[in-house]
Amino acid sequence: MTATATSTTARSSATGDAETLHLFARWQRHGDPAAREALVERFMPLARSLTRRYGRSSEPFEDLVQVASLGLLKAIDRYDPERGFPFQSYAVPTILGEMRRYFRDSGWAVHVPRGAQERALKVRDAQERLSNETGRAPSIGQLAEYLELDTGEVIDALQAIRAYETVSLDAPRVGHDDEVISYGDSIGGEDSRYELVELDATVSSALAHLPARDRLVLHLRFVEDLTQTEIAQQIGISQMQVSRLLRRSLEQLRTMTDAPPAGTAR
Amino acid sequence: MGAAPNVRLTLSSRAENVLLVRQALSGLAEAVGLDAVALNDLSTAVTEAANNVVLHAYGEGEGPLEVELTSSSSGLDALVADRGRGIGPRPDAEAISDGIGLPVIQALSDRVEFRERPGGGSEVAMHFALEQARPLDGLARLEPSGPSGPGPQAILLALAPAEAARTVLPRVLSTLAVRAHFTTDRITDLQLLADALVAELGTDGGGLLLELGVAPRNLELQVDRLPEGRARALLERSGPDGFGSLIARLSDEQTIRGSGPLQSLRLRVAQA
Numbered sequence: 001m002t003a004t005a006t007s008t009t010a011r012s013s014a015t016g017d018a019e020t021l022h023l024f025a026r027w028q029r030h031g032d033p034a035a036r037e038a039l040v041e042r043f044m045p046l047a048r049s050l051t052r053r054y055g056r057s058s059e060p061f062e063d064l065v066q067v068a069s070l071g072l073l074k075a076i077d078r079y080d081p082e083r084g085f086p087f088q089s090y091a092v093p094t095i096l097g098e099m100r101r102y103f104r105d106s107g108w109a110v111h112v113p114r115g116a117q118e119r120a121l122k123v124r125d126a127q128e129r130l131s132n133e134t135g136r137a138p139s140i141g142q143l144a145e146y147l148e149l150d151t152g153e154v155i156d157a158l159q160a161i162r163a164y165e166t167v168s169l170d171a172p173r174v175g176h177d178d179e180v181i182s183y184g185d186s187i188g189g190e191d192s193r194y195e196l197v198e199l200d201a202t203v204s205s206a207l208a209h210l211p212a213r214d215r216l217v218l219h220l221r222f223v224e225d226l227t228q229t230e231i232a233q234q235i236g237i238s239q240m241q242v243s244r245l246l247r248r249s250l251e252q253l254r255t256m257t258d259a260p261p262a263g264t265a266r
Numbered sequence: 267m268g269a270a271p272n273v274r275l276t277l278s279s280r281a282e283n284v285l286l287v288r289q290a291l292s293g294l295a296e297a298v299g300l301d302a303v304a305l306n307d308l309s310t311a312v313t314e315a316a317n318n319v320v321l322h323a324y325g326e327g328e329g330p331l332e333v334e335l336t337s338s339s340s341g342l343d344a345l346v347a348d349r350g351r352g353i354g355p356r357p358d359a360e361a362i363s364d365g366i367g368l369p370v371i372q373a374l375s376d377r378v379e380f381r382e383r384p385g386g387g388s389e390v391a392m393h394f395a396l397e398q399a400r401p402l403d404g405l406a407r408l409e410p411s412g413p414s415g416p417g418p419q420a421i422l423l424a425l426a427p428a429e430a431a432r433t434v435l436p437r438v439l440s441t442l443a444v445r446a447h448f449t450t451d452r453i454t455d456l457q458l459l460a461d462a463l464v465a466e467l468g469t470d471g472g473g474l475l476l477e478l479g480v481a482p483r484n485l486e487l488q489v490d491r492l493p494e495g496r497a498r499a500l501l502e503r504s505g506p507d508g509f510g511s512l513i514a515r516l517s518d519e520q521t522i523r524g525s526g527p528l529q530s531l532r533l534r535v536a537q538a
Binding site for chain 2: 046109137140151218222229
């Protein structure tokens, strides 16, 4: 039924088909509520389609469909067939306008980052859980399937984990025996390894400013060529944490040296 | 418009590539500091324009989809173009993309022009007026061009300045890595590689010019138009002292291509 309605809608838009015009006449001139209802039913697929396109990352979806329906009603009441434009060309901006206003008024711009942060934490936790279960890092597809997100949302979450300090080093995480431990606690008992890196003759002066743990992680990744997952297992932190430590350390080193590397002609 | 773009993306008009366009846009929005509502407007409109190219520009076939994004003091400009039939001002425009695409673009942008391109194809130029926008220095150089010329499936990406490259490149690489079935630890390695490339090259006035490609469990990344000796220097040393070349360490195979004043550095990153 929906499919038929959509195709009828699409075809009707070019000409403003006779039946649609008739329904508008019945509603607008004679106030026939049944005609209005028929128009709503006829163009509801349009409202839903716009909701899908515009409200991609909005939840809950059905709330936004309600907002779009309100926009549709406004469009049905205000559309003037005499002006010769198909209903759609009037309805689309009216419905979108309603959704935009709703986003602005409801503080959606604030909710979305918050939702994104929650998603980032979910992705982080799922990443750890799947890694622990299988012994290897999951793919984005696996994460998306596990969390019922689309891949774009998982990429956004990875970006958020990377960009912000949403996942603090001290954020509690559940240990293997379900006791709550923090990342800070789990980085212990590696003193001899730290020393080893400390004694490395190639350690530059900038590197000496980094905490021993960060130096160790850099060393394991870039000198010993361990994977992030292997490092995570050795040190007892998550792979995401390893990736964040690596990124932060490299960024700190770049800021500290802040001079173009040797052999660079700019 | 007029200002030089900050992001130029040339790719094949297949549906999966629309996600790359959206991620590039999100990256630029992050660099400029746009809020979520503004980004949602932009992203919806640009997606419609890109989908129209995917669905209608080349009939049943495929062809180039070109996207340029420019941040200026008055807002953000997005140009979506094709070299096929495109969605120019045609009498049957309503029939395109179930008739919703064009009105959506018109409703969400502050100004839109549909133009025929000289030599075939058409383009949609959208302007979004944004108070939060700010000008960024755009690309000084034109197309990336490797010694062999890109294949039809290659993705050409040009980025400037460094602050835009820093947020766009990791997103684009991550999106491609999904196709290559990379795991999260390898994806974060790719992000580190992107950071390293931008840190080493991104401040170079002309911008960062890249050719990207995906094969099963492999991602190819070629940096084009490097001055002679630069590619070798990057493979000998990049990143902090004591670690050799971060760029070499984060990739599985490195090739320097071309000779003379301009060279390309081709990197392959594999998923174990």
